[in-house]
Amino acid sequence: MERDSLEMDVVFVGAGPANLSGAFHLARLVREHNEGITAGTRQGKSLGEIEIAVIEKGSSVGSHILSGAVMDPRALQELMPDFAAQGAPIDTPVVEDEFVYLTKNSHIKAPITPPPLKNHDYLIVSLNRLVAWLGEKCEAAGVNIFPEFPGAHLLYDENDCVTGVRTGDKGIDHHGKRKANYEPGVDLMAKVTVLGEGSRGSLTKELSQRVNLNGGSEPQVYSLGVKEIWELPKGRFRAGRVTHTLGFPSDTKTYGGGWIYGMQNNVVSIGYVTGLDYRDPLIDPHAEFQLYKTHPFIKSILDGGKMIRYGAKTIASGGFHAMPQLFHDGVLLAGDCAGFLNSQRLKGIHTAIKSGMLAAETIFDALFARDYSSRQLSKYETHVKNSWIFPELMEVRNFHAGFSQGRWMGMVNAGLQTITGGRSWGLFDRTTTEPGHVALRQLKDYGYTSGDPAQRYGALKFDNKLTFNKLTDVYHAAVSHDEDQPSHLHVLDTNICATRCAEEYGNPCQRFCPAAVYEMADDPLTGRRELKINATNCVHCKTCDIMDPYQIINWVTPEGGGGPEYKGM
Numbered sequence: 001m002e003r004d005s006l007e008m009d010v011v012f013v014g015a016g017p018a019n020l021s022g023a024f025h026l027a028r029l030v031r032e033h034n035e036g037i038t039a040g041t042r043q044g045k046s047l048g049e050i051e052i053a054v055i056e057k058g059s060s061v062g063s064h065i066l067s068g069a070v071m072d073p074r075a076l077q078e079l080m081p082d083f084a085a086q087g088a089p090i091d092t093p094v095v096e097d098e099f100v101y102l103t104k105n106s107h108i109k110a111p112i113t114p115p116p117l118k119n120h121d122y123l124i125v126s127l128n129r130l131v132a133w134l135g136e137k138c139e140a141a142g143v144n145i146f147p148e149f150p151g152a153h154l155l156y157d158e159n160d161c162v163t164g165v166r167t168g169d170k171g172i173d174h175h176g177k178r179k180a181n182y183e184p185g186v187d188l189m190a191k192v193t194v195l196g197e198g199s200r201g202s203l204t205k206e207l208s209q210r211v212n213l214n215g216g217s218e219p220q221v222y223s224l225g226v227k228e229i230w231e232l233p234k235g236r237f238r239a240g241r242v243t244h245t246l247g248f249p250s251d252t253k254t255y256g257g258g259w260i261y262g263m264q265n266n267v268v269s270i271g272y273v274t275g276l277d278y279r280d281p282l283i284d285p286h287a288e289f290q291l292y293k294t295h296p297f298i299k300s301i302l303d304g305g306k307m308i309r310y311g312a313k314t315i316a317s318g319g320f321h322a323m324p325q326l327f328h329d330g331v332l333l334a335g336d337c338a339g340f341l342n343s344q345r346l347k348g349i350h351t352a353i354k355s356g357m358l359a360a361e362t363i364f365d366a367l368f369a370r371d372y373s374s375r376q377l378s379k380y381e382t383h384v385k386n387s388w389i390f391p392e393l394m395e396v397r398n399f400h401a402g403f404s405q406g407r408w409m410g411m412v413n414a415g416l417q418t419i420t421g422g423r424s425w426g427l428f429d430r431t432t433t434e435p436g437h438v439a440l441r442q443l444k445d446y447g448y449t450s451g452d453p454a455q456r457y458g459a460l461k462f463d464n465k466l467t468f469n470k471l472t473d474v475y476h477a478a479v480s481h482d483e484d485q486p487s488h489l490h491v492l493d494t495n496i497c498a499t500r501c502a503e504e505y506g507n508p509c510q511r512f513c514p515a516a517v518y519e520m521a522d523d524p525l526t527g528r529r530e531l532k533i534n535a536t537n538c539v540h541c542k543t544c545d546i547m548d549p550y551q552i553i554n555w556v557t558p559e560g561g562g563g564p565e566y567k568g569m
């Protein structure tokens with residue numbers, strides 16, 4: 001097969017805050033250096049023209065970006081001190097914080113907001129708008145941006161050094177045959193490739209398995225954030241108000257919490273995070289969120305309002321102990337795919353931006369040294385350790401592990417680590433966490449007789465006003481994929497579904513997927529119960545790849561441009 005090959009110097013995979021900041025910062029470092037040489041204010045040689053590319057699987061920069069989002073502006077200030085003057089689309093500064101504990105029918109407002117949840121002077125943003133703006137800044141700085149270009153495979157030399165990325169083919173039908181619009185993917189060759197794919201990146205997973213990047217760390221644990229945007233009656237929830245909740249509807253053994261962020265024009269971002277290390281096989285994170293909205297405290301906020309958008313995405317919650325090695329020959333990892341998120345604060349935008357900048361500084365030095373080996377690129381880890389990211393993540397390193405022993409122990413641990421700077425005296429440390437597919441227990445362990453969710457969510461009804469079923473919600477994520485393409489959800493052994501999985505777990509894929517992608521249905525031809533994959537519904541959250549108890553679901557990138565459209569979320 002004939003493929004084009006393009007020589008770049010640096011390729012960033014994924015146009016999220018991490019990589020766009022990295023690409024922008026690198027382009028600026030190179031420009032400032034070269035200008036300094038020309039002006040005689042710097043010594044050394046000009047680096048010449050450095051070709052930088054960012055590829056993105058979404059239809060445009062920002063279309064697959066989903067977040068809360070309250071942003072700690074620290075890193076953006078470092079990247080662009082005059083970001084406000086440069087037109088950064090900030091929705092509103094935080095003016096009011098509250099932390100509310102929800103019991104089944106009532107609520108208790110904490111007299112003071114716990115320090116990690118204080119957000120005063122932080123900024124509420126629509127992250128996809130911010131990212132689209134960063135993309136424009138990158139283009140103005142000379143970075144090549146390629147939307148609709150999914151990174152399908154990494155390219156390696158004979159020594160497993162990463163030499164670039166192959167983008168996905170276009171125009172292949174569901175039988176794997178070429179259609180009239182067939183276009184082979186392109187090989188983008190690079191001295192350094194930066195993976196900034198976000199949570200559970202597919203190339204990051206491939207690379208980690210191939211060169212064992214996780215050898216020295218704990219397995220990553222994830223959470224799933226399910227979110228809606230609502231328009232509320234005027235004056236109901238003021239712009240700049242930030243509410244975090246704990247308690248209902250999560251049971252005390254399951255990690256979970258909610259948020260409501262007030263934005264301009266009477267719009268709120270509301271969502272619920274469920275730890276994907278839950279044990280009850282009937283848990284359905286989308287249903288948890290729907291139940292959340294029925295609580296009297298939340299319902300009173302949403303009453304009379306209208307849901308306008310929906311989205312779901314996983315969050316890498318394992319923190320410091322679960323961070324993989326951040327470099328290998330020819331490649332660096334930045335942002336969520338490297339586990340930079342601070343899960344106690346539910347904040348990863350600032351650490352993603354900062355990690356992208358540190359990756360850029362590492363690459364800048366490597367360009368001078370003309371050395372792209374692990375030896376040179378390992379300086380990235382030193383930069384991270386010397387930056388403010390390290391103390392921030394160290395202090396909360398045992399936060400998620402604390403919750404593996406239940407909500408109360410988790411809260412005690414969170415309180416203690418705030419006072420002691422993260423010490424937990426071995427009580428709540430990394431060894432207590434299990435990855436999602438291991439944590440998930442079988443039906444029999446919970447005394448369930450089948451996978452019928454009514455055994456857990458009997459009271460939950462979808463009334464299409466306050467609560468919505470998955471299909472209605474998915475409609476509001478504006479998902480679209482070309483239907484005639486190979487499924488991007490590879491289930492390696494479907495024989496297990498109607499037999500072993502049905503018996504042991506009651507086919508949990510039907511519940512953990514927040515977009516109704518997986519469905520057990522009777523095949524009209526064979527009469528057998530089989531797994532039906534509605535791949536076109538997929539919102540690219542990656543939950544299935546994480547939670548499948550047999551680890552036989554492999555999420556790979558679909559044809560470029562397919563997926564959710566989160567503009568305005």
Ligand SMILES: Cc1cc2nc3c(=O)[nH]c(=O)nc-3n(C[C@H](O)[C@H](O)[C@H](O)COP(=O)(O)OP(=O)(O)OC[C@H]3O[C@@H](n4cnc5c(N)ncnc54)[C@H](O)[C@@H]3O)c2cc1C
Pocket residue numbers: 013014015016017018019055056057058062064065066067068069070071072127149150151152196197198199201202203224225226227271312313314315334335336337341346347348349350352557
């Ligand atoms: C529901 C939710 C709420 C959150 N709330 C907050 C908050 O209030 N404050 C905060 O600071 N943080 C919050 N976060 C975390 C924050 O959004 C992330 O930490 C941050 O977005 C990480 O940035 P990133 O650049 O690493 O990855 P992402 O933002 O995930 O961007 C990755 C990009 O890479 C693209 N991509 C992935 N794989 C490929 C591929 N193979 N080829 C091409 N493109 C690819 C994706 O389409 C995406 O555009 C929240 C996250 C979620 C899910």
